[in-house]
Structures are given as structure tokens and as C-alpha cells.
Amino acid sequence: MSLKTAYTAQTRPDAIFIRNMLIDGGIPASLSTDDANGNLPFLEMSEGVDVMVDDAAMADAKSLLEEYRNGATSITEDQGE
Numbered sequence: 001m002s003l004k005t006a007y008t009a010q011t012r013p014d015a016i017f018i019r020n021m022l023i024d025g026g027i028p029a030s031l032s033t034d035d036a037n038g039n040l041p042f043l044e045m046s047e048g049v050d051v052m053v054d055d056a057a058m059a060d061a062k063s064l065l066e067e068y069r070n071g072a073t074s075i076t077e078d079q080g081e
Contacts, residue, residue, distance in 0.1 A: 002055040005032075008050050012033070
């Protein structure tokens with residue numbers, strides 16, 4: 001397993017949102033930051049918070065992120081049609 005950065009958020013809440021969106025889409029994701037695992041939250045602003053996915057899932061992650069950027073309000077919005 002080789003983790004790569006799929007998205008870099010400015011804040012931990014934004015990164016958690018993106019991570020959860022990827023997980024809900026079936027893509028395992030985790031967070032990486034330089035804030036001492038949340039113990040020094042002021043440090044997260046220096047580099048942001050990376051949302052990491054396995055290299056093999058990167059294309060799917062980028063596709064899902066692009067759908068979100070293009071206005072998809074839910075990763076399941078088209079599944080009921």
C-alpha cells in the first residue's frame with residue numbers, strides 16, 4: 001500500500017469532510033498533518049491537512065473530488081434515478 005495525497009485542505013474540519021466523502025464513496029482515506037496528531041492544532045495551518053488515499057485508488061478519488069467541485073451535492077445523488 002502506497003499512500004498519496006489526493007487533496008490538501010486548509011483546516012482539519014475540511015479535511016475530515018473530504019475524507020468522509022471519499023470513504024462514503026468506497027475509497028479508503030486517511031489524514032496526515034504536521035500538528036502532532038491534533039495536539040498542536042495551530043501547526044495545521046502551516047502546511048494544511050492532507051487527505052491520503054492508496055495510489056491504486058487515486059484515479060477514483062480524483063474523479064469523486066472533481067464531481068464534488070462541479071456541484072454534486074451528494075455522492076449518491078444519481079443512484080436513485
